[in-house]
Amino acid sequence: MADGRQEQIRHLIVNSLFRKQVEDPKNPGYAILYENLLAHAKVYEDASSHAQQGKSRLRPSKAETKCRYLLVAERYDGAFHLYKSRKFENKFSIGQSWPLEQLRAIEGINPTTFVVTLNKAYCWSTDTPYDKQAFLYNLVQVYRKFTNQLPRLASCEDFWIEEQTQSDEFAMALSLQEKLANANSTTSFRSFDSGLRNLAKNDRSTPSLLAGANASESNSIMNYAIDEDVKQEEISLANVEELLNDFDWKEAGNAAALEERLLDELAALESANIHAMVESDDRLNSVIRQLDKAISELDNMDSMLTLYTTELNSMGDEIHHIESQNRGLQVETANQKALLTDLDRLINLITISDQVLQTLLGESLNTVQGVQKIEAAADILQKALLTSYDESTRGMAAVKEKMGLYTKYSNQFCVNFCEFTKQAIKYQADVLMNDKTREPRRDSMTILGHESIEEVLSRYMSLSLWLKEIDPRKHNELQLAYVVSVEPIYRKESKEYLMQIRSLLSKREISEEATYAFSAALIQGHHRSSLIYGSADHGRAPWEFKDSGRGKLPPEEAFEQILLTLIPLIIREQNFISDFFHIGSKGPKSFQDRAELASWHPKELNTTREVIKDVKAQRKLLEHMEKIFGFLAEELSSFIEYGCKHDNIQCVGMIARIEKYIQEYEKTSQEFFVKVMKQVRAQCINIFQRFMVEQLKAIEDTKVTTKKRKGIVLFIRIFPRFCERIEHSIADVASLEIRDIVNRAYETLVKTMFDNLEAIARDVSSINDDKEQLNVHIMILENMHHFHNEIRMRKIHVLDPYTVYAKSSYEKHLEAYATKVLQKPFSKLIEFFGGIDNLLKTSAPEEVGFHMRYSKESLKKITEHYTAREIKKGLEQLYKRVEKHFTEEEGLLRVVWGIIGQVVIDNHKHFIDLINRCYPDSNIKLEYSLSDLQNFIKVVHEGRKS
16 A cells, blocks of 8 residues: 555656656657656655754654655756655645755664755654655665765664675675685686675665666665565575585685685586496487487478478468459449449439429518428528539539529529518518608607518518528628618608707706806806895706796707617617628528527517627628618707707716716627717717806906905806706716716816916005905905805815815915904004014013003003903994905804904903013003903894894
8 A cells, every 4th residue: 555655646746747858869859858756755844944953853743844755856967856845736846956966964863854964954754764764775876876975874874784785795705706816716616606696686686776766657665675685695605604614615725726626526527427328228229219210200291381381372372362352342342332322412412303493483472381481492402502512523514504503593582582572671661651650749759660671571581591691792782772771761750850859958048057157147247146046046956947847858858868769779770680681690600500590589679789799790780870870970969059059068968878878888789879979979078168168268257356345256156056057967977987077177167266366366465455455355265165165065076175275265365354354443452562572573571661662651551542442342343344344155254253253362362471571560451351352252243143
């Protein structure tokens, strides 16, 4: 079992690592293995992989070790390598390799553990002592062959004894020969040579590494029977010693005397043998005579056998000749049978009964039974026409005649079938064109399908495939006839349908559009109050129409209704053309497989199909669809222009719907529909871009001045409604391109609006006019506050960076406004303490009182002037002024007054701090406390509200 297991492991190693072949340099053109596996052993190494740890432990547990395999291999160029490999799922991979010349020392640790020193020391353990001994013996033998020397060996007696014993046997034999040669002995060494041959046998029994590897790839472990070798050596030595003792030869004796005695013994034996032969009895002569007689008889028998052999050879030649003739006859017979079979098959193929041919041309195509009979006859005719023959068969007069006849019948049927189908198509098309019941009605806004044509033509679907295979030119002619017949029907019905839809479109008045479109608002010339929500539009959402409740449709909704009507028609028509004319369809590829068409059902025409992989078929199908619906792109473009005439923003919803259907059908076979949608989308994009240019121009043309406070600027008030209107049209389209287009449009509009507002602030900042500067703060504060609140309320996240900017600008101007507006009621107080702040930048606090302008007397006058009553009065005047500034923007007055109150409180605290620092011993204080001030601010605000 162990040998079988080792052989299996060796086989896996060779299959994984040693299958690579290279060209034999000695025999170019022949391949040899790149490497040969010479020996292998399963070992365990400590997880720490350190030799000293291996020495300090008898053997680590398998949980602490890693299982590896050591491999010794020879390359084709004679180089030897030692590999460390790992096994994973019956596959081996090499983790590390060393050239064998790096081997320095081998040390035995215990019966199963050893250390090999290469570039560093490696400690490994085997499962059994036998595995260790076998592998190390092979490793040393290979190293000695490769380098002609031995590595340093330590504590390796357990496997090296056999190697040393064999070397001692050869040394002893050589020593005996040298001693006999030195004594110039001529004694015969037959017995001694026998002993040496025994030694040689022992030597040959020593396992040879390379021979073992080449002889059997499945046996990598050699026998090491050390005790048996020692016993054999002792027996050999005893035999030699006994031989020498028989001749009374000592180590110090004369070799010449020994040789002489041996020769004498040999001569005596030979004499005895000759004497025994000469003195044999008389029976010897009788035996000789009988032998002579037997030899004579044998000679006679030999002559007779020679004669018989000659006769038999002659008969064999004749038999061979007869067999050759017989084989020729058999081949000729087989060929004749095959020829007869082929002729029968050929006759059956090229022979069609007159009944079949008459059925093909005479049976009616108007009945189901007639069509079935014609299909069967056409099948027989096709098999005869499409059968392939070799050149010799095609050249036969009978075959040519039959093929000419059948081709004539085939051409005639192609003409008949093509003309019949053309007439059927034209008749059905005329019926549909003249059917008044198909015209669109107000209560049924749709386009009826062409099921009647499909029902008639579907009977001939199999014959259409036959025509495609037999006469492609006629098949293309039939396709063109169909396209030409149905195109006027679709053109007429589509135009009537679109005109009916136009009559149902809602129309937007400019007053309605002015609530969300900058250009319309500018044209209308609305006052800002007319744009307040709920005034001009009576609370109507920006996407609603006045007549939406009277059966009217917004253009974008009407456009989607058009697409929902046209898409099923286009899909069904393309699928029918594909199935009936067998253009890229998944139906049968040959008329012989027409049985697959039995399961075809008209319902299959309503489903979308995968992209047609046949490029030619896809191109052909696209050409047919373009000829049938070539008018569609123009008609849809005309409708879009009409629908957007009074409300250009409708194009946004149309783009969203177009992109949705493009995304849905782009990976299907509906290439034509996607192409038309992309054309229409390009037109809608142009309309939207023109619309955006108009809006930007309207924003830039909006007159914003600071001469008179105007509250919220027109475009700031319109923009939230503009966004609300567009967001309604593109709800749930995050994955479509229109989302990015709209986002970019938002950003462009906001940047333009903010630039207009900030341009005013930049212009006024250079003018020394407090009133205009105050108006700028009011305008920007009010507009930014409105923008921030309205956009956040609508949750348009793409504008988040701009709402953050608006809030920052609003807070900055609010602080500036609060500081500016406090100057009028409390100018002296603010100016006095502001001067102290300036002095403190260059002087110490105790020096402030020495300035005449900021003396204690001046401080006392200021505090006596700004009594609690005066402060309250100033706050009341301030509130009236602020209230006048912020009456339009709801909620802004409360916010502004809160900020102003906080500034007043902060100033009060700062004034007290300056008095304490600069006038510590003056006992001068403000006549009102912080609580008084807070109460004044609250009372003033609540009093005005009531």
